[in-house]
Amino acid sequence: MTEPSIRPRYLIDQSVMSHFRTNPGVKEKVNKLAVIGALCSSAVTMDEARFSARNRKDLAFISELYGSVFLWLETDDRVEAEVARIRTALWKIGAGRGAQTTDVQIAAVALRYGATVVHNDGDFMTIKRAVPELNQLRIAPN
Numbered sequence: 001m002t003e004p005s006i007r008p009r010y011l012i013d014q015s016v017m018s019h020f021r022t023n024p025g026v027k028e029k030v031n032k033l034a035v036i037g038a039l040c041s042s043a044v045t046m047d048e049a050r051f052s053a054r055n056r057k058d059l060a061f062i063s064e065l066y067g068s069v070f071l072w073l074e075t076d077d078r079v080e081a082e083v084a085r086i087r088t089a090l091w092k093i094g095a096g097r098g099a100q101t102t103d104v105q106i107a108a109v110a111l112r113y114g115a116t117v118v119h120n121d122g123d124f125m126t127i128k129r130a131v132p133e134l135n136q137l138r139i140a141p142n
Contacts, residue, residue, distance in 0.1 A: 008033075008116065010040060010137070011110045011117050011118065013119035015119050038071040039069075040071045042106065044105045073112070075105075082109075086108055087104060090126070093129055107136075111134060124138070
């Protein structure tokens with residue numbers, strides 16, 4: 001189980017990490033977050049990253065980064081309860097299908113652990129409209 005932390009937690013979405021190695025502005029912003037808090041991953045963020053791998057070496061690098069370097073936030077029954085709450089809230093604002101399944105799951109993990117989702121994906125903005133307590137930070141490539 002993930003231990004309580006006084007440092008801010010930043011759950012990094014693939015929409016940001018896909019630009020980390022190629023965009024100096026994104027890299028600088030993510031590195032600043034790593035200094036002030038803990039960069040985090042989950043089963044969903046890791047699988048999104050693994051899906052983007054270009055070869056075995058890239059896959060191994062991604063697996064190590066997400067599994068050993070980032071703080072791991074586990075999925076449990078409380079995360080599933082958040083998933084249901086988010087999807088219900090999306091329907092209430094008329095956006096029931098306004099966020100992909102993976103983004104709803106990532107948002108649920110963030111809510112469960114009090115983390116901020118770091119992203120460049122409009123789905124998280126939609127989720128924030130439905131669930132205002134979701135902490136999110138959009139980092140767009142320069």
